[in-house]
Amino acid sequence: MTRQFDIAIVGGGVIGLSLARALTSSGAAIALFDAGAIIPPATSAAAGMLAPSFESSDAGPALGEPLYHFGARALSLWPDYAAALEAETGVNVDFRGDGTLGLAFSDDEVKSLSEQAAQVTARGGDAVLIDGGEARKMEPALSPDTAAALWAPQDAQVDPRRLLIALRAAVKKKVVQHIPEKVARIDVGPEGVSCTTQSGATFVADKVVLAGGAVSGLASSEIVFPVKGDALAVEIEDGALTRVIRGPGAYLCPKAGGRVVIGASEARGRTDRDVDDAVIAALKESAAQAVPMLADAGELERWTGLRPGTPDGAPILGEAGERVYLALGHYRNGVLHAPAAAADLAALIVDGARHADLESFNPSRFSAPVTAAAHHG
Ligand SMILES: Cc1cc2nc3c(=O)[nH]c(=O)nc-3n(C[C@H](O)[C@H](O)[C@H](O)COP(=O)(O)OP(=O)(O)OC[C@H]3O[C@@H](n4cnc5c(N)ncnc54)[C@H](O)[C@@H]3O)c2cc1C
Missing domain, CATH: 3.30.9.10 (D-Amino Acid Oxidase, subunit A, domain 2)
Structure with missing residues (x-):
């Protein structure tokens, strides 16, 4: 098994793209798989509200408070995030x-x-x-x-379609290989993770991040x-x-x-x-x-x-077994969460540094987070 990439990201919505952008500063070789042509991203349907004051009540009593604080921290990152993206790409995201x-x-x-x-x-x-x-x-x-x-x-608010254009441009400028295909299967072995696309091509990475949104086929539909x-x-x-x-x-x-x-x-x-x-x-x-x-x-x-x-209205962020990370379940707040989710996951994946906010959203709160198509062999 020859590894071609350090990190494979499955999903090119706001979460996968913002994570790819955050990871590029580490110098990692990144592959970004995206099936946008057949599975349109929720991101392009979003209104773009960045509104923790209105959006933490969906999570139950246990997670309402952490969800509010995560959203509020993400909101505080947004002004600089939007300005940096704009400076990098020339795309005005209408923040x-x-x-x-x-x-x-x-x-x-x-x-x-x-x-x-x-x-x-x-x-x-x-x-x-x-x-x-x-x-x-x-x-x-x-x-x-x-x-x-x-x-x-x-x-605050932002225009999610402009945001997608900006993030795609930002990621394209860096050394991210964009693979416009659906990942049908993931096999985790001792030497790496192989991602097999619907057309049968296989790519091997050291780690994989599942960020495929609502219907990726790789996360359990229970979660x-x-x-x-x-x-x-x-x-x-x-x-x-x-x-x-x-x-x-x-x-x-x-x-x-x-x-x-x-x-x-x-x-x-x-x-x-x-x-x-x-x-x-x-x-x-x-x-x-x-x-x-x-x-x-x-x-x-x-x-x-x-x-x-997700069953508890909160995102699922962190490791799910060796080499596999989840960046899923942002429900009504994926656009809001993106800068914080990307920064926290990048720190976890590259340095093993775990931001305290991630504790509440750990995949381990669910018993079987991934499907048989994303299995540990
Ligand atoms: C009507 C509406 C309004 C909303 N309003 C807001 C709002 O105001 N504020 C807010 O913060 N959020 C809002 N949201 C929620 C927000 O859109 C989502 O939380 C966010 O877009 C999720 O981003 P994502 O990257 O996880 O998933 P997505 O944007 O769905 O992207 C997932 C990507 O992964 C790809 N993919 C899936 N499976 C695979 C696979 N197996 N292989 C390769 N690629 C794959 C898909 O093609 C897609 O491009 C709204 C959503 C809707 C529908």
Whole structure:
């Protein structure tokens, strides 16, 4: 078995690409396998919110707190990460650090946002409940029915499609060999890991990282499963909305050029790529409840994506047996997590240095993380 690479990464979404970029500074010879042509990355379907203030409640009580702190640390890395990527590649990733407004229209919704503000504050974050009038001063396009809003000034957003372009360009510039094929099988032996692609070619590396998202065929479907999300984009006058708005039933993310991404549904276990008209209609209705001018906005595009969900709502990061590492299960937060997940895994793989945040997300909390196709021989 002759080793061609130090590290093989299976998956070229935001997680695999950001890890490849982080690893290149070690001088390792890296192969990046990506089946994007047949398995579209969730990353290109994402809205790009970097919002730990709103996104740690999916994890159960045990992991909600570590998930919040990991997301908050990742968020703190984002301004420099975006600037460095942009300087390296010339691609503007449309990073915006201008906060999130979560809206409430009913007493129950106000109560729930007030509890959320208390939780974020108790965890060391910044979130305050403001009244509807104050929210409308910040975003005049909001509905006059807005009763209150949770203002999370530190939350941010990025454009995930631009991010993919930038990361691909960054990785291409470095010495990463891009292999545009699906890895069908991984065999781990004493001398290395062989990755066999669907076309039958075999490549041998010292270590392998599985970062194939929701439906890679290599991670057990017990621990990583698809959570399908439909979303759409509409066009409004550029600048009519500036911040991420999260209303009941839909969020709105204003991007460059007057494009507003509206998302997203959640359907666990579905792997089809059909966009459901009824879901899109419901998202449009919820969006117009939050920002009435959206009722007349022209639709630009609709799409679907498969988020990599996990049983406890938290990612799976770290070793899974000798030579095998997992970078999976980022569910609703893969774009947010990418800079921290990449840095922590690169340190673990290259130096054996384990960031404390990784403890909570260790693959060992599951009994059989990989499938028979990724087996230790
Ligand atoms: C509608 C929607 C909205 C979202 N909004 C946000 C948001 O606002 N903020 C946020 O942080 N996250 C958001 N997410 C979640 C985010 O998109 C995911 O967590 C993230 O993209 C996961 O990245 P990944 O690299 O793990 O997987 P992916 O992006 O799915 O990439 C996996 C890649 O691996 C390749 N691959 C799979 N199997 C193999 C194989 N066997 N061999 C070779 N290649 C393989 C695939 O082709 C693909 O290119 C959203 C997701 C959806 C669907």
